[in-house]
Amino acid sequence: MQNLNIGFIGGGNMAEALIAGLTAAGHAPECVWVTDISKERLDALQAQYGVGVCADIAEVLSASDVVVLAVKPQQIDGVLQKFGELGAEKTVISIAAGISAKHIALTLGNDAAVVRVMPNTPCLVGEGMSVLYSQAGKIHCERAEYVLAASGQTAWVEDEQQMHAVTAVSGSGPAYFFLLAELMQAAGQSLGLSRELSEKLVGQTALGAARMLTESGKSAELLRQQVTSPGGTTQAALEAMFEGHLPDAVRSAIAAAAKRSRELG
Numbered sequence: 001m002q003n004l005n006i007g008f009i010g011g012g013n014m015a016e017a018l019i020a021g022l023t024a025a026g027h028a029p030e031c032v033w034v035t036d037i038s039k040e041r042l043d044a045l046q047a048q049y050g051v052g053v054c055a056d057i058a059e060v061l062s063a064s065d066v067v068v069l070a071v072k073p074q075q076i077d078g079v080l081q082k083f084g085e086l087g088a089e090k091t092v093i094s095i096a097a098g099i100s101a102k103h104i105a106l107t108l109g110n111d112a113a114v115v116r117v118m119p120n121t122p123c124l125v126g127e128g129m130s131v132l133y134s135q136a137g138k139i140h141c142e143r144a145e146y147v148l149a150a151s152g153q154t155a156w157v158e159d160e161q162q163m164h165a166v167t168a169v170s171g172s173g174p175a176y177f178f179l180l181a182e183l184m185q186a187a188g189q190s191l192g193l194s195r196e197l198s199e200k201l202v203g204q205t206a207l208g209a210a211r212m213l214t215e216s217g218k219s220a221e222l223l224r225q226q227v228t229s230p231g232g233t234t235q236a237a238l239e240a241m242f243e244g245h246l247p248d249a250v251r252s253a254i255a256a257a258a259k260r261s262r263e264l265g
């Protein structure tokens with residue numbers, strides 16, 4: 001796969017995260033192609049990663065076996081209209097939130113091999129969570145898995161409707177943790193810690209908790225119980241969170257995100 005030609009339409013944040021992951025994982029940069037409206041953006045990507053830049057969408061399509069649609073959802077239809085006849089050999093990966101694989105396949109023609117992906121921003125640091133859905137053949141699914149696995153973990157869903165829940169949990173999820181971090185940092189400062197120290201305490205605590213969650217094999221509930229001594233400080237904090245209806249707030253927040261995803265789709 002390391003010499004597969006992979007083209008990106010749109011060279012923004014998510015495209016850069018995926019390019020960084022691929023090149024760091026040993027994918028030949030001369031087999032990565034990018035086009036973007038901004039020439040400065042293309043120059044910057046070429047200078048940093050050694051990738052090839054293309055003047056337009058047609059050039060990316062002719063250079064690539066795999067084409068990643070990495071523009072904003074509202075720009076997808078305009079991009080697809082420039083595709084022309086594509087054929088069944090090329091893999092089209094869309095990371096656009098809310099745009100169904102069926103919509104893309106119908107626009108491109110019935111034999112188009114489309115893989116829909118919901119990544120998240122931790123792809124930028126190689127710790128992304130990307131969820132994939134496709135009805136295309138095995139080779140196309142393997143190619144998409146290869147592209148996304150370079151920037152973090154992957155999982156597949158068989159029912160595209162589940163992409164709404166995925167968007168609400170992992171797509172938007174980093175923002176929930178960032179909000180909690182903001183609130184914890186501010187609370188630390190209000191108790192007299194310096195901003196610098198409070199940020200360090202919260203960042204490292206988040207990293208440590210995330211590693212325990214993903215590496216210990218224990219559930220979040222068990223890990224929580226294990227750090228909560230009866231009558232201790234953690235129990236006092238958690239009781240205050242339950243009294244403040246945190247579980248209800250999280251449930252309705254994630255339901256609201258899934259509802260918004262359905263509306264956008």
Ligand SMILES: NC(=O)c1ccc[n+]([C@@H]2O[C@H](COP(=O)([O-])OP(=O)(O)OC[C@H]3O[C@@H](n4cnc5c(N)ncnc54)[C@H](OP(=O)(O)O)[C@@H]3O)[C@@H](O)[C@H]2O)c1
Pocket residue numbers: 009010011012013014015035036037038041057069070071072073075078079095096097118119120121171
């Ligand atoms: N960021 C996330 O957390 C996240 C998570 C999951 C999925 N996604 C999806 O990832 C996609 C990309 O998001 P992003 O944050 O990387 O967006 P972005 O930074 O705005 O990148 C998109 C880039 O594509 C360029 N572009 C627009 N139309 C083009 C065209 N016709 N030809 C070539 N380039 C074109 C844009 O240029 P202009 O700026 O000039 O328009 C921009 O540089 C979105 O569909 C989003 O839904 C993002």
